Amino acid sequence: MCYKKKGEFMISVVSLHDHHCIDDYIKCGITTFVLGCEYSLYHSSRMSLTDIKSLVESHKELTFFVAMNALYDQHYMNDIKMFIKELSLIHVHGMIFQDFGILNIVDDCNYDFEMIYHPETLNTNGATLNVLSEFGVDAACLSRVIPLVEQIDIVKTSRIPLMIQIAGVEFVAASKRHLLSNYRDASQLDFEIENNHKLTIQARGSQLRFQIIEDRFGTVVHTSTRLNMIDVLDQLTDFKYIFIETMFNDQEEIKQTLSVYQQALEALENHTYDTQKEHLLKTLEAMPYEYDRGFMFDQTVYKLEDVRKMENENNQ
Amino acid sequence: MKTISKVIDGKRVIIKKPELLAPAGSLEKLKTAIIYGADAVFVGGKEFSLRSQASNFTLEDISEAVEFANGYGAHIHVTCNIILHNDNLEGIREYLKALDDIGVTAIIVADPYIMSIARDMKLKLEVHVSTQLSTLNLEAIQFYKKLGVDRVVLGRETTYEDLKEIMAHTPLDIEYFIHGAMCIHYSGRCMLSNYMSRRDANRGGCSQSCRWFYDLYDNGMKLNQEDDVPFSMSSKDMALVNHIHECIELGVDSFKIEGRMKSLHYIATVVSTYRKLIDEYCEDPDHFVVEKDFEKEIEKAANRSLSHGFFFENPTKQEQLFQLRDEHPTQEFIIRVLGYNEETGLAHIEQRNHFKVGETVEIFSPHQKNMIFKIEKIYNKDMEEVDVANHPMEELYIPLDKMVFEHDMGRKVKTNES
Numbered sequence: 237m238c239y240k241k242k243g244e245f246m247i248s249v250v251s252l253h254d255h256h257c258i259d260d261y262i263k264c265g266i267t268t269f270v271l272g273c274e275y276s277l278y279h280s281s282r283m284s285l286t287d288i289k290s291l292v293e294s295h296k297e298l299t300f301f302v303a304m305n306a307l308y309d310q311h312y313m314n315d316i317k318m319f320i321k322e323l324s325l326i327h328v329h330g331m332i333f334q335d336f337g338i339l340n341i342v343d344d345c346n347y348d349f350e351m352i353y354h355p356e357t358l359n360t361n362g363a364t365l366n367v368l369s370e371f372g373v374d375a376a377c378l379s380r381v382i383p384l385v386e387q388i389d390i391v392k393t394s395r396i397p398l399m400i401q402i403a404g405v406e407f408v409a410a411s412k413r414h415l416l417s418n419y420r421d422a423s424q425l426d427f428e429i430e431n432n433h434k435l436t437i438q439a440r441g442s443q444l445r446f447q448i449i450e451d452r453f454g455t456v457v458h459t460s461t462r463l464n465m466i467d468v469l470d471q472l473t474d475f476k477y478i479f480i481e482t483m484f485n486d487q488e489e490i491k492q493t494l495s496v497y498q499q500a501l502e503a504l505e506n507h508t509y510d511t512q513k514e515h516l517l518k519t520l521e522a523m524p525y526e527y528d529r530g531f532m533f534d535q536t537v538y539k540l541e542d543v544r545k546m547e548n549e550n551n552q
Numbered sequence: 553m554k555t556i557s558k559v560i561d562g563k564r565v566i567i568k569k570p571e572l573l574a575p576a577g578s579l580e581k582l583k584t585a586i587i588y589g590a591d592a593v594f595v596g597g598k599e600f601s602l603r604s605q606a607s608n609f610t611l612e613d614i615s616e617a618v619e620f621a622n623g624y625g626a627h628i629h630v631t632c633n634i635i636l637h638n639d640n641l642e643g644i645r646e647y648l649k650a651l652d653d654i655g656v657t658a659i660i661v662a663d664p665y666i667m668s669i670a671r672d673m674k675l676k677l678e679v680h681v682s683t684q685l686s687t688l689n690l691e692a693i694q695f696y697k698k699l700g701v702d703r704v705v706l707g708r709e710t711t712y713e714d715l716k717e718i719m720a721h722t723p724l725d726i727e728y729f730i731h732g733a734m735c736i737h738y739s740g741r742c743m744l745s746n747y748m749s750r751r752d753a754n755r756g757g758c759s760q761s762c763r764w765f766y767d768l769y770d771n772g773m774k775l776n777q778e779d780d781v782p783f784s785m786s787s788k789d790m791a792l793v794n795h796i797h798e799c800i801e802l803g804v805d806s807f808k809i810e811g812r813m814k815s816l817h818y819i820a821t822v823v824s825t826y827r828k829l830i831d832e833y834c835e836d837p838d839h840f841v842v843e844k845d846f847e848k849e850i851e852k853a854a855n856r857s858l859s860h861g862f863f864f865e866n867p868t869k870q871e872q873l874f875q876l877r878d879e880h881p882t883q884e885f886i887i888r889v890l891g892y893n894e895e896t897g898l899a900h901i902e903q904r905n906h907f908k909v910g911e912t913v914e915i916f917s918p919h920q921k922n923m924i925f926k927i928e929k930i931y932n933k934d935m936e937e938v939d940v941a942n943h944p945m946e947e948l949y950i951p952l953d954k955m956v957f958e959h960d961m962g963r964k965v966k967t968n969e970s
Contacts, residue, residue: 309710310717311714338691371699418869422872
């Protein structure tokens with residue numbers, strides 16, 4: 237089921253790296269932002285409630301989501317309820333969340349937020365999203381590990397609008413443990429952890445390198461390469477939101493990335509995308525960063541039928 | 553708040569005894585778990601279970617399991633905890649109906665679609681929220697109540713203090729992990745395996761890439777050199793053997809042991825230890841002392857070093873494995889007892905691993921305390937004396953001067969000579 241009306245266009249959503257730079261992003265055509273806060277699991281910035289309020293009040297023409305995207309321990313919940321109440325008073329448009337506790341608070345208090353369910357790995361079929369739509373989920377991000385063809389298939393069966401990430405680093409894993417601090421203690425090595433966005437890990441024998449950060453919620457691992465979907469945007473037109481992650485990016489990279497993607501979207505609207513996409517792809521790839529395709533054109537091997545086949549072989 | 557204990561004849565006893573829930577990857581392990589004292593056993597179905605390599609059960613197997621469990625007043629839970637993809641949706645209703653008809657007590661579910669189907673079908677079986685959903689707070693539990701589920705399996709990250717708060721107000725039954733391996737990351741939300749080996753952790757293919765050795769870089773410069781401990785994200789296993797009594801007092805409904813892929817020896821040892829521990833505590837909680845023997849017994853089945861996980865606080869380096877993978881072999885399981893002839897003093901046994909005359913064996917049992925014997929003689933099926941038992945599953949006889957029972961097991965005791 238396609239939820240969009242004919243003529244409606246995808247909305248670019250950008251994680252706000254530095255709220256002092258918002259005018260630069262607006263110039264690139266961005267009108268919808270995700271803000272980090274003290275309860276965000278990971279985000280390119282963490283704004284205080286006062287800063288969020290000030291930003292929202294001074295940009296009433298824009299749409300702001302707040303990332304309430306951690307899994308929360310019981311002892312945080314009273315403070316979180318108060319925080320959400322405050323957000324409801326300052327006209328934040330919605331929240332990105334993965335803990336159903338957040339959804340329950342919003343539902344019980346009848347707050348009017350657009351609730352985007354983003355559990356990183358779990359949204360893998362339309363039927364589940366349709367069930368969740370009956371319980372207050374307004375939109376969702378699909379699992380990162382399913383191929384584009386499957387994502388497009390889910391869009392067709394989902395009754396709620398969907399978001400897909402098209403650029404930036406991708407979430408890989410999160411731990412409640414302070415893995416960097418634990419390692420520093422175990423190894424006696426001397427390195428900065430707090431606010432250090434330059435730490436990476438690489439498994440022995442592997443070429444893949446991952447960004448790793450630690451804060452009060454624990455440790456989060458991201459890819460170090462950036463997702464590149466510039467040349468397949470024409471396949472994503474049934475998604476309501478396309479998301480650009482700016483974590484680990486400097487200001488120049490963000491501006492260049494937003495600019496290229498906005499050109500691509502304009503080309504789509506003007507029906508010139510087919511002729512321009514090769515040029516846009518080259519422009520992006522000429523930038524001094526490493527890009528990848530995530531799992532968009534790949535899939536991991538353990539599909540259910542593979543398991544059935546494996547077991548049948550074992551039984552013979 | 554549930555009533556946990558009551559004073560009877562001047563002595564406080566626990567009246568809300570928790571369920572002991574054990575894993576099983578085969579019918580043999582399932583039966584062993586029940587014989588060794590599990591109140592319930594969870595198994596994976598062939599169709600919609602997460603652990604693809606955990607020797608999952610056919611409907612016929614599950615039917616046999618339910619029948620066996622009924623004979624002991626035990627229950628069978630079936631994991632239907634796959635994260636569904638569009639191409640997995642077919643056949644779920646029929647499968648749930650079949651499980652319900654068989655008499656399965658509960659299904660363990662990670663996908664809200666399955667929760668919703670089970671509710672709509674008005675099945676007799678209970679629906680339990682899988683730990684794959686990492687539920688850590690009461691608000692999330694309230695959400696699952698709206699979805700119509702009966703029980704929530706909490707995330708392993710739940711501390712004792714948070715558990716206390718949750719137990720004081722939960723509207724649903726709570727299941728809490730007490731023993732087994734731990735993911736270093738939040739369960740169900742980790743894609744490390746997908747990236748490192750293209751194996752989908754949420755479809756049973758986790759390659760445990762977190763336990764690999766990594767190098768750490770700061771701004772491109774490698775921090776750890778050749779002689780340094782490599783960076784790793786490997787967790788010690790969890791064992792709450794010394795803290796079970798605290799969880800019983802909170803009224804936790806079910807204690808879960810992890811490990812559908814673990815051995816028969818592991819299941820028998822771990823289940824038996826927690827069974828004895830729970831029973832002893834519930835019988836006389838005010839005079840209960842945590843004996844070192846329980847911990848020692850558990851260690852005999854440990855695949856890795858043990859820790860308290862998140863029970864007290866956020867785990868430190870002490871709860872992680874560095875440098876060594878630390879997968880040490882468990883004590884060797886060598887004998888399964890098939891019977892005992894009191895007249896001849898001969899134990900009828902099944903060989904499970906190599907052993908020989910002169911070696912020392914520790915017999916453990918759901919019925920009595922552990923006993924240690926030296927193997928003086930071994931007879932084969934034709935009652936011919938042999939020096940070595942080196943044929944897997946061979947039926948043999950050994951003289952024992954104390955009575956043993958069917959289903960008792962023997963493990964090799966390492967001595968200076970062996």
